[in-house]
Amino acid sequence: AQTVTQSQPEMSVQEAETVTLSCTYDTSESDYYLFWYKQPPSRQMILVIRQEAYKQQNATENRFSVNFQKAAKSFSLKISDSQLGDAAMYFCAYRTIPDYGGATNKLIFGTGTLLAVQP
Amino acid sequence: GAGVSQSPRYKVAKRGQDVALRCDPISGHVSLFWYQQALGQGPEFLTYFQNEAQLDKSGLPSDRFFAERPEGSVSTLKIQRTQQEDSAVYLCASSLGTKGLNEQFFGPGTRLTVL
Numbered sequence: 649a650q651t652v653t654q655s656q657p658e659m660s661v662q663e664a665e666t667v668t669l670s671c672t673y674d675t676s677e678s679d680y681y682l683f684w685y686k687q688p689p690s691r692q693m694i695l696v697i698r699q700e701a702y703k704q705q706n707a708t709e710n711r712f713s714v715n716f717q718k719a720a721k722s723f724s725l726k727i728s729d730s731q732l733g734d735a736a737m738y739f740c741a742y743r744t745i746p747d748y749g750g751a752t753n754k755l756i757f758g759t760g761t762l763l764a765v766q767p
Numbered sequence: 768g769a770g771v772s773q774s775p776r777y778k779v780a781k782r783g784q785d786v787a788l789r790c791d792p793i794s795g796h797v798s799l800f801w802y803q804q805a806l807g808q809g810p811e812f813l814t815y816f817q818n819e820a821q822l823d824k825s826g827l828p829s830d831r832f833f834a835e836r837p838e839g840s841v842s843t844l845k846i847q848r849t850q851q852e853d854s855a856v857y858l859c860a861s862s863l864g865t866k867g868l869n870e871q872f873f874g875p876g877t878r879l880t881v882l
Contacts, residue, residue, distance in 0.1 A: 681868060690875065692874070692875045692876075694873075695871075698870075739810075752812075753798060753865065754823065755860075757809030757811070759807075759809050
C-alpha cells in the first residue's frame with residue numbers, strides 16, 4: 649500500500665521569504681501523480697500544484713514549485729515570496745494512475761504541515 | 768460557477784443517533800469521493816462513486832457507514848448509531864472524469880461532533 653509522510657507538523661516563514669515543505673512517499677508503482685493541497689482555516693481544500701511522475705521536469709505554478717526526486721521518493725514544495733495568505737495547512741497527496749475498468753482515483757494524504765507566515 | 772457544496776456545515780449528534788450528510792458535486796462531474804478528516808490528520812478515503820455506481824467502499828470504517836448517489840449527482844453519507852470516534856470533518860470531492868489527471872474539487876466539509 650502507498651503511504652505519504654510529512655515530517656514537519658509546523659513551519660514558520662517571514663513574509664517575502666522562501667520556505668520548503670517536505671514530503672516523502674512509499675510506493676511500488678512506477679507511474680503516479682503527486683499533489684500539494686492547501687487547506688485554509690475555512691477548510692476548503694485547494695489544489696496548489698501537481699506533478700506527474702513520468703515527467704522529469706519539476707512543476708511550477710507562479711510562486712509555488714516542487715522538487716521531485718523520484719528515486720528518493722521525495723516531493724517537496726517551495727513557496728517563494730511568502731504572503732500572509734499562504735498561511736494554511738498544506739497536505740501532500742499521492743494518487744495512483746488507475747487501470748481501465750473503474751479503479752479508484754482516490755487520494756492518499758499525508759498528515760499535513762501547518763504553515764504560519766509572520767508579517 | 769458553483770463549486771462543491773455540503774450540508775449541513777456543522778452537525779452535533781448524541782451517541783447512538785443516525786446522521787445524514789449531503790454532498791452536491793459540481794454539475795456534470797462523474798466522479799464523487801467521500802473522505803474523513805479527523806482532528807489534526809489528513810483526509811482519509813471512505814468511498815468512491817462513478818455516476819451512480821459505488822465502485823469502491825474499501826475505506827468505510829464499519830457497516831454503520833453507508834453512502835449512496837442514486838441519480839448520479841447528489842450523494843448522501845449516512846452514519847447509523849453514531850459513536851464518539853465518528854467525530855470528524857467529512858469532505859466530499861468531485862471530478863469531471865475518471866481517467867487521467869482529473870482534478871478533485873473539494874467541498875467545505877461537514878464537521879460532525881458526537882457527544
